Structures are given as C-alpha cells and as structure tokens.
Amino acid sequence: MSANAHVADLDALLAGLNEPQREAVVHGEGPLLILAGAGSGKTRVLTHRIAYLVGTGQARPDEILAITFTNKAAQEMRERVEMLVGRRTRAMWVMTFHSACARMLRADAHRLGYTRQFTIYDQSDARRLVKRAIEELDVDPKRFTPGAIHHEISDAKNKLRDAEAYAQMVGSFFEQTVADVYKLYESELHRMNAMDFDDLLVRAVNVLELFPEVRRRYADNFRHVLVDEYQDTNHVQYRWLQLIAGEHRNLAVVGDDSQSIYGFRGADIRNILDFEDDFPDAKVVKLEQNYRSTQTILDAANAVIRNNRGQREKELWTDLGIGDPIKVRELDDEHAEARFVAGEIERIVDEGVSRNEIAVFYRTNAQSRVLEDTLVRAQIGYQVIGGTKFYERAEIKDAIAYLTMLVNPQDVVSFTRIANSPRRGIGQTSLSRVISWANTAGITIWEAALEPDSVPGLGTAARKSFHRFMGAMRILGERAAANPPVSELLKEVLSESGYLEALEADRTIESQGRIENLEELVNVAAEYDGSVDLREEAPSLAGFLQQIALVADADGRRDDEGLVTLMTLHNAKGLEYPIVFLLGCEEGVFPHQRAIEEGGLEEERRLAYVGLTRAMRDLYMTYARTRAVFGSRSYGARSRFVDEVPIGLTDRNERPSLGVGSARERATSWSTPLGSGPIPGGGWDSGGGGGGGGGEAYRMGDDVVHAAFGEGVVIAVESGGIVVIRFARDGSERKLVADLAPIEKR
Numbered sequence: 001m002s003a004n005a006h007v008a009d010l011d012a013l014l015a016g017l018n019e020p021q022r023e024a025v026v027h028g029e030g031p032l033l034i035l036a037g038a039g040s041g042k043t044r045v046l047t048h049r050i051a052y053l054v055g056t057g058q059a060r061p062d063e064i065l066a067i068t069f070t071n072k073a074a075q076e077m078r079e080r081v082e083m084l085v086g087r088r089t090r091a092m093w094v095m096t097f098h099s100a101c102a103r104m105l106r107a108d109a110h111r112l113g114y115t116r117q118f119t120i121y122d123q124s125d126a127r128r129l130v131k132r133a134i135e136e137l138d139v140d141p142k143r144f145t146p147g148a149i150h151h152e153i154s155d156a157k158n159k160l161r162d163a164e165a166y167a168q169m170v171g172s173f174f175e176q177t178v179a180d181v182y183k184l185y186e187s188e189l190h191r192m193n194a195m196d197f198d199d200l201l202v203r204a205v206n207v208l209e210l211f212p213e214v215r216r217r218y219a220d221n222f223r224h225v226l227v228d229e230y231q232d233t234n235h236v237q238y239r240w241l242q243l244i245a246g247e248h249r250n251l252a253v254v255g256d257d258s259q260s261i262y263g264f265r266g267a268d269i270r271n272i273l274d275f276e277d278d279f280p281d282a283k284v285v286k287l288e289q290n291y292r293s294t295q296t297i298l299d300a301a302n303a304v305i306r307n308n309r310g311q312r313e314k315e316l317w318t319d320l321g322i323g324d325p326i327k328v329r330e331l332d333d334e335h336a337e338a339r340f341v342a343g344e345i346e347r348i349v350d351e352g353v354s355r356n357e358i359a360v361f362y363r364t365n366a367q368s369r370v371l372e373d374t375l376v377r378a379q380i381g382y383q384v385i386g387g388t389k390f391y392e393r394a395e396i397k398d399a400i401a402y403l404t405m406l407v408n409p410q411d412v413v414s415f416t417r418i419a420n421s422p423r424r425g426i427g428q429t430s431l432s433r434v435i436s437w438a439n440t441a442g443i444t445i446w447e448a449a450l451e452p453d454s455v456p457g458l459g460t461a462a463r464k465s466f467h468r469f470m471g472a473m474r475i476l477g478e479r480a481a482a483n484p485p486v487s488e489l490l491k492e493v494l495s496e497s498g499y500l501e502a503l504e505a506d507r508t509i510e511s512q513g514r515i516e517n518l519e520e521l522v523n524v525a526a527e528y529d530g531s532v533d534l535r536e537e538a539p540s541l542a543g544f545l546q547q548i549a550l551v552a553d554a555d556g557r558r559d560d561e562g563l564v565t566l567m568t569l570h571n572a573k574g575l576e577y578p579i580v581f582l583l584g585c586e587e588g589v590f591p592h593q594r595a596i597e598e599g600g601l602e603e604e605r606r607l608a609y610v611g612l613t614r615a616m617r618d619l620y621m622t623y624a625r626t627r628a629v630f631g632s633r634s635y636g637a638r639s640r641f642v643d644e645v646p647i648g649l650t651d652r653n654e655r656p657s658l659g660v661g662s663a664r665e666r667a668t669s670w671s672t673p674l675g676s677g678p679i680p681g682g683g684w685d686s687g688g689g690g691g692g693g694g695g696e697a698y699r700m701g702d703d704v705v706h707a708a709f710g711e712g713v714v715i716a717v718e719s720g721g722i723v724v725i726r727f728a729r730d731g732s733e734r735k736l737v738a739d740l741a742p743i744e745k746r
C-alpha cells in the first residue's frame with residue numbers, strides 16, 4: 001500500500017464524522033472516555049478509531065484489543081474495520097470479554113494447574129456439578145436448589161470473591177451452605193480440568209495478577225484497548241481491563257449510563273461514572289448529535305429518562321427532522337395487540353418497506369408467543385433474536401411431551417424427554433433398561449414403567465423413582481380420560497409432575513423466564529378451550545396437540561421478502577431499525593412486576609430508554625387493557641413509561657371508557673384489517689366474537705386460491721378443520737387450518 005493510498009483512505013475515513021467524533025478518532029495515546037447518548041455514533045467512533053490507528057500505522061492489527069458485548073457486534077465491528085482499512089485484519093482481537101479470556105487461558109492456564117485442553121462448562125454443566133456437590137454435602141436440595149446456589153456462586157465470582165473470601169463473610173445459613181458448596185465445587189472443577197463461564201474471567205485475572213511476566217506480555221502486546229457498552233461491565237471485567245491497560249493507559253471506552261441494563265447480573269454502572277476518577281487526565285468527548293432517530297423519538301426518550309435520579313444530563317439533537325408522532329395504541333387484549341402489529345406490518349410492507357427494517361420488542365420472552373402465532377397465520381416471516389422460538393423452548397417441549405404421553409403411551413421419545421425432567425433420579429441406564437424391556441415384552445413404554453419391578457436389572461433406587469413418577473402419571477392419565485379443559489389438565493400436569501415446583505425452587509432469572517413461558521402455554525390451552533366456534537369437533541387434548549404441532553411446524557417459510565425481527569429489550573442494545581414496535585407497555589409487564597416490587601424501576605426505565613432509542617423513523621407503543629396471565633385475565637394499567645412521554649409527541653387512540661364494542665374499535669382508522677387477501681369466516685378475530693364462526697367446508701379436489709401462495713387444490717381434509725393443499729406455483733404441499741388461512745374456493 002502506498003503512502004498516498006493511505007492518506008486518501010484516511011480522508012474518506014474522517015469525512016464521515018462530525019468534529020467531536022473526529023477528535024475522538026484521532027486522539028493519540030492516553031485514556032479516552034466517550035459518555036454519550038444513544039445513536040450518537042459511539043460504536044461508529046470505536047470502529048473508525050481502530051481503522052485510523054491501523055491506517056496511520058500507529059498500531060498493527062495484532063496490537064488492538066476491542067471488546068464488544070455480543071459475538072454479533074464483534075463480527076460487525078470487524079467487518080466494518082476491514083471495509084475501512086481495505087484488507088483482512090485477522091490478527092486483531094475483536095471479541096467479547098469471555099472469548100478474549102478463553103483465548104488467553106488457552107495459552108496460559110497451565111500456570112494455574114490446568115492443561116491447555118481445559119473444558120469449558122456451560123450453565124447446565126455447571127449446574128449439574130453444583131448439584132453433585134450439594135448431594136455430596138448432604139444439603140437438602142428442596143431447601144436450597146442448585147440453581148439458587150449456583151447463582152450466588154456466580155455472583156461471588158463476578159465480584160472476584162473466591163470460596164475462601166466468601167466463607168469469611170458468611171452471614172446466614174444459606175450463605176454458609178453456599179460457602180461449603182462453593183469450596184467443593186471449585187475443587188471439583190479444578191480436578192476435572194474445567195472452568196465455568198465465570199471462571200474464564202476470574203482465571204484470566206488470576207493469571208495476570210499472579211504472573212507479572214504474563215501481564216507484561218499482554219500489556220505490551222495490546223497497545224490499544226477499546227471497549228463498547230462500557231456501562232455494562234462488572235467488577236471482574238473492570239479488573240481485567242485495568243491489568244492489561246492500566247499501565248500504558250491507552251484505554252478508550254464508550255458507553256451511556258442511561259443504557260445500563262445488566263445490573264441484575266452484577267454490572268456496575270459506577271465503572272463508567274468513575275472512569276474520570278480512575279484516569280483524571282482522560283480525554284472526555286461529548287457527542288450530542290444523534291444520527292439515528294427523528295427529533296420526536298429523541299424528545300420522547302429524553303423525557304422518559306429524565307425521571308431517573310442521578311442521571312447525567314445529555315440533550316441529544318438530530319437534524320433528521322421532527323418526524324411522525326409516536327403511535328400509542330390501546331388494544332383490548334394481547335391478541336388484538338398482535339393483530340394490530342401484524343396488520344401494520346402488512347400495511348407498511350405494502351408501501352414498500354422491507355421486513356428487515358422492522359423490529360418488535362417486548363419485555364419478557366413469553367410475550368412473543370401470541371405474536372408468533374399471529375405472524376405465522378398471516379404468513380409474515382420473522383426471526384427471534386437471542387432466544388428460541390416459543391415452541392422450541394425446552395420447557396415448552398417438556399410440557400408438550402407430558403401431554404403427548406397422556407394421549408400416546410407408546411411415545412418413547414416423549415417418555416425419554418420427561419422421565420427425568422424434573423430430576424427425579426431416573427438415569428440414562430435405567431431408562432434404557434425400561435425401554436428395552438418394553439420392546440422385549442411387547443408392551444408400551446407406559447406399561448413397562450408402571451411395573452418397574454418386572455424390569456430386569458433395575459436397581460432399587462431406580463424402581464422407586466419409576467414408581468413415584470408413574471404414580472403421578474397414572475393420576476394424570478385418569479384425569480385426562482375425563483376430558484377436562486386442556487388448560488386445566490396442563491396446570492395439573494405442571495404441578496403433579498413436580499415440574500413447576502422444581503422451577504420455583506430454583507429462584508433464578510432463567511427459571512423465572514421458564515415459568516413465564518409455561519404460564520403462556522397455559523394461556524395457549526385456555527384459548528384453545530375457548531375457541532369452540534372455530535371447530536366442528538369438541539376440544540380435546542389430541543386436537544390441542546395437533547394444533548400446536550401445526551403452528552410449531554410452520555417454520556419453513558421462504559425469507560426472500562425479509563424477516564421481521566423479534567427480541568426482548570435486553571437483546572436490542574446497540575441495534576437500530578427504521579420501524580420499532582414496543583409491545584406490552586403495561587404496569588406489571590413493562591415495568592416488570594418484579595422490578596416494581598424490588599426497587600428496580602430505574603433500571604427498567606433505562607431499558608425503556610434503550611427500546612425507544614432503537615427506532616429511526618417510526619415508533620409504536622402498544623398496551624392491552626387485559627392480558628392473560630396463567631390462564632386468567634388480568635387488567636394492567638397503562639405503563640408509566642407511556643405517560644412519561646409528553647402527550648404532544650404522540651398520536652393516541654385511547655378511548656374514554658371501558659366496554660366499547662370491539663366492532664367499533666376495528667372500524668377506527670388505526671385498526672387496519674389484516675391481510676390483503678380474502679379471509680373467510682372472519683377467522684382472524686377468534687378472540688373477539690367477530691365473524692360468523694365456522695368457515696366453508698372443503699372437500700378433496702376443491703380448487704382454492706390463497707392470498708399469498710396463489711392457486712391450489714385440496715388434496716386431503718383432516719380432522720380439526722385441517723386441509724392439505726398442493727399449490728400450483730411451486731408444487732408445495734401445505735397443511736392449513738381452513739378457517740384461519742386466507743384461502744377461498746374458486
């Protein structure tokens with residue numbers, strides 16, 4: 001590369017920056033802090049700064065260490081830098097804290113007595129090991145669950161408290177138990193040459209602290225350290241950065257205290273606020289121009305975050321214009337909300353917007369289910385980021401496997417799934433014995449498990465476990481035979497099997513999420529129970545399972561029209577979309593009930609700030625007057641975050657009183673009817689009593705036309721109102737719910 005080419009590149013590189021951004025990019029050595037609001041180009045500054053350091057020869061790619069919050073962000077950053085620099089920069093470390101530490105440890109963990117081949121235990125491995133330690137110590141697992149203890153250990157590790165330090169500050173019986181388990185857990189991990197996720201950071205810090213020559217090597221090597229989303233670093237990460245960059249002090253961090261949303265995982269907002277104390281000579285750059293959003297969106301976000309105390313004042317401005325008002329929509333319930341979103345998406349896409357430009361955010365994973373169902377029916381392609389699609393989640397699959405077992409006692413796969421979930425002491429070997437006995441004796445797996453005493457080779461403990469398990473299953477089987485509402489049966493399954501109890505005892509963020517998802521599944525069942533008018537048959541467990549199987553299977557869509565992106569607010573950090581929907585703006589949902597009760601409102605409000613500032617052009621905030629929670633309706637007030645947005649910035653549809661008929665609601669201008677194609681029987685409004693119930697009857701051989709797939713012919717009619725249609729255009733065969741799909745007879 002000639003010197004001239006260098007300069008030309010650099011000119012172009014600096015041209016796309018405003019004055020303070022440029023200052024930050026060309027800042028030479030020494031600490032640099034950018035504390036600025038959303039969309040002001042912090043990430044862009046980091047990317048350009050890396051390119052500038054490399055482009056001017058101030059640093060070789062292998063002298064750069066850049067930390068991002070997610071792997072996706074790391075990949076994007078690397079690609080951008082490569083584009084700016086015009087060549088591959090593989091030697092550059094652009095990665096998350098965990099990846100960087102793991103890489104270090106591969107080289108240096110032997111100093112701590114690990115081999116290079118140390119294993120990394122994921123969360124479930126770690127939990128299993130905690131459980132073993134609990135058993136070995138004879139702790140009552142009902143009283144203190146592995147999850148709760150593991151959470152506490154993890155918390156201690158993130159504060160750099162080892163087992164010994166933890167033991168010294170024990171104040172309760174729970175903490176004493178944790179201290180004992182922690183000690184054994186640690187020695188077990190070490191004995192097995194393994195590290196859990198938290199260890200990656202802790203051990204990396206240990207190596208750097210204990211071996212000055214190692215620290216020297218990394219400190220000399222990474223002459224420039226850059227960190228994005230610095231407001232979400234926790235103590236051990238902070239320490240690690242200090243060890244590497246503390247001496248040469250070429251540490252550039254960017255962040256926004258208003259976007260600190262991982263306090264519940266030990267992230268410490270003070271790390272960013274104290275940066276100037278740690279480095280009194282730090283160059284501090286303020287960025288105030290936002291390049292992402294309209295003034296209306298910014299004003300709304302600023303107004304909301306102003307309600308937090310101790311927030312640094314940051315007034316963002318933009319020259320992207322005032323833009324449209326924020327659309328605040330009140331809907332009857334979560335179904336109306338989902339239909340509204342789907343309808344708006346169709347309308348916007350008709351106007352030429354790509355689905356890729358649209359994102360839908362919600363507070364908790366469970367909220368995606370109603371929306372996913374609606375999008376599937378409306379044939380709107382979507383992806384769920386940072387989470388598994390609802391019906392693919394482990395707890396949902398488990399619950400469905402229980403129900404499946406009740407209708408199909410031969411289903412070995414379902415049986416295998418649930419036999420030891422929740423854990424009840426049925427190991428892999430005993431399970432195999434029962435399965436092969438069923439095969440040998442020519443009986444169902446259910447029958448074999450009912451009589452564990454006849455199964456050859458089964459130990460006493462295993463026999464007991466099977467007796468207990470099948471005792472519960474037998475009761476559930478009798479209940480199922482009486483054909484109760486599916487939602488009732490499901491609730492009984494969850495309690496009788498011990499599934500819910502095990503999750504409740506867990507007391508972790510993850511298990512809380514799983515419980516919410518299961519509550520959502522109860523809602524699915526309650527909807528099914530209540531939607532008799534759509535079917536010819538009476539509701540039954542088998543019918544319910546069939547309906548679920550069809551929705552869960554509807555994933556093979558083509559995505560050439562782009563995919564709408566669904567995610568929780570936590571996953572939305574750092575991203576931007578032209579059109580953003582923020583669902584469930586209700587007290588108790590967002591802000592989350594737990595946050596209201598446990599003093600987490602400020603973090604919740606920062607999460608609102610993150611959500612609002614993702615939007616570039618159009619922002620919707622929706623809330624439902626009632627929402628199903630665990631099979632029953634609850635009434636949540638409109639979220640305070642909606643009320644904190646000045647009314648003048650919004651376009652609202654609120655109705656003065658409750659009880660306005662849903663027909664009128666649908667006739668108002670904002671409630672766009674779904675779908676451009678014909679919709680027989682008003683099937684969309686299954687929740688609302690609209691439509692005449694029951695659609696047209698189809699027979700084999702009928703010619704039909706589908707709003708999206710075009711012409712086709714019915715090749716089979718199945719129970720539950722299912723039709724199988726072969727489409728002329730691509731020869732595909734699809735199973736559709738006749739009443740719900742946008743199909744019409746020719």
Ligand SMILES: Nc1ncnc2c1ncn2[C@@H]1O[C@H](COP(=O)(O)OP(=O)(O)OP(=O)(O)O)[C@@H](O)[C@H]1O
Nearest residue numbers: 016017018037038039040041042043044291292574
């Ligand atoms: N000087 C500029 N000229 C043109 N576009 C810019 C400029 N600075 C930033 N942008 C664009 O503005 C958008 C927001 O930038 P960026 O994502 O870097 O902001 P951020 O401060 O990191 O936001 P967040 O706090 O949400 O992470 C991006 O699309 C970016 O390309």
Ligand SMILES: [Mg+2]
Nearest residue numbers: 042043044574
């Ligand atoms: Mg950013």
